Amino acid sequence: NDGSVTASPEDAYDSEYLCPVSIDGQTLALDFDTGSADLWVFSTSLPSSEQKGHTLFDPSKSTNWKALSGYKWNITYGDGSGASGTVGTDVVTVGGTSVSGQAVEIATKVSSAFVSDTANDGLLGLAFSSINTVTPKAQHTFFDTAKSSLSSPVFTADLKHRQLPGTYDFGTIDSSKYTGTITYIDVDTANGFWEFTGSGYAVGSGSFVSSSIDAIADTGTTLIYVPDAVVTAYYKQVSGASYDSSQGGYTFPCSATLPNLTLGIGSYHAVVPGQYINYSPASGSKCFGGVQSDSGIGFSIYGDVFLKSQFVIFDGSSTPRLGFAAK
Ligand SMILES: C[C@H](Cc1ccc(C(C)(C)C)cc1)[C@H](NN)c1nnnn1Cc1ccc2c(c1)OCO2
Numbered sequence: 001n002d003g004s005v006t007a008s009p010e011d012a013y014d015s016e017y018l019c020p021v022s023i024d025g026q027t028l029a030l031d032f033d034t035g036s037a038d039l040w041v042f043s044t045s046l047p048s049s050e051q052k053g054h055t056l057f058d059p060s061k062s063t064n065w066k067a068l069s070g071y072k073w074n075i076t077y078g079d080g081s082g083a084s085g086t087v088g089t090d091v092v093t094v095g096g097t098s099v100s101g102q103a104v105e106i107a108t109k110v111s112s113a114f115v116s117d118t119a120n121d122g123l124l125g126l127a128f129s130s131i132n133t134v135t136p137k138a139q140h141t142f143f144d145t146a147k148s149s150l151s152s153p154v155f156t157a158d159l160k161h162r163q164l165p166g167t168y169d170f171g172t173i174d175s176s177k178y179t180g181t182i183t184y185i186d187v188d189t190a191n192g193f194w195e196f197t198g199s200g201y202a203v204g205s206g207s208f209v210s211s212s213i214d215a216i217a218d219t220g221t222t223l224i225y226v227p228d229a230v231v232t233a234y235y236k237q238v239s240g241a242s243y244d245s246s247q248g249g250y251t252f253p254c255s256a257t258l259p260n261l262t263l264g265i266g267s268y269h270a271v272v273p274g275q276y277i278n279y280s281p282a283s284g285s286k287c288f289g290g291v292q293s294d295s296g297i298g299f300s301i302y303g304d305v306f307l308k309s310q311f312v313i314f315d316g317s318s319t320p321r322l323g324f325a326a327k
Pocket residue numbers: 016031033034035036076077078079081113114117120218219220221297301
């Protein structure tokens with residue numbers, strides 16, 4: 001029951017990656033999110049003003065739908081967006097991986113950011129089920145439900161830079177998708193995230209600075225959010241860069257040459273190409289950086305700008321771990 005699904009960038013800046021997911025034959029485009037654990041979808045139960053532009057799941061058209069009476073969910077994301085609604089189970093298929101009895105969370109309310117992101121029909125959480133928001137009983141993620149039917153209890157992310165489709169694979173590690181060896185690092189699941197301790201950083205050809213960085217691997221976050229020491233060291237090497245409070249982050253002249261950012265994972269040095277760090281135009285001739293400060297978040301977030309430079313293994317075995325390889 002292994003599977004592979006395409007992950008298509010939603011826009012020219014790789015703000016998010018959307019994957020086709022079939023719920024009893026109804027196909028929606030979902031944002032696979034290793035930083036949350038709810039599978040929720042836009043639905044016919046939303047007010048019509050919030051439905052506009054989205055593909056909706058209609059439980060009344062599903063023969064395998066089973067409502068979970070009295071069950072509810074309510075999620076607030078770190079960027080302040082959120083959604084809530086009711087719950088049922090159904091057959092969910094991702095690439096070749098099909099599971100029955102998967103909890104599907106029906107949105108009856110979504111925040112404005114979700115309404116306006118019309119390419120996004122919901123999220124498929126791939127963090128640990130311990131942070132699923134369904135009450136009175138937390139539900140399993142798609143990966144947890146599928147795990148026992150996979151060749152091995154893993155999924156991989158091979159996200160691409162600028163306009164190229166990548167893949168999420170379930171159950172197998174495709175050796176044609178990476179070069180060299182895989183470096184594994186232990187994961188601390190206490191907060192429900194794929195959380196690990198990075199070993200340091202280097203900017204461009206500069207020397208490697210050893211420092212412990214408490215970080216999560218988060219496919220649902222666009223940028224890299226790291227400690228101020230890293231951010232300051234990075235933009236010191238970018239002429240014309242500065243923190244622009246009106247933009248809410250570091251910007252620089254779009255013509256600037258950006259140095260690579262190396263992030264240590266154990267003994268492995270993961271290199272993020274400088275051009276990946278020119279995230280998008282900000283205003284005028286300024287561009288917005290793909291590396292920003294993690295202050296206020298509580299941990300660092302290695303989001304898509306980082307993950308798309310690597311082949312990443314999310315190993316859900318009894319001792320969960322993350323694997324990284326160049327590609
Ligand atoms: C933000 C996403 C979740 C999401 C994805 C997409 C969207 C839109 C479709 C409407 C664009 C909203 C929300 C992230 N997923 N693990 C998340 N969910 N909960 N915390 N995080 C990570 C975090 C936490 C804090 C921060 C941050 C990020 O950016 C700035 O401050």
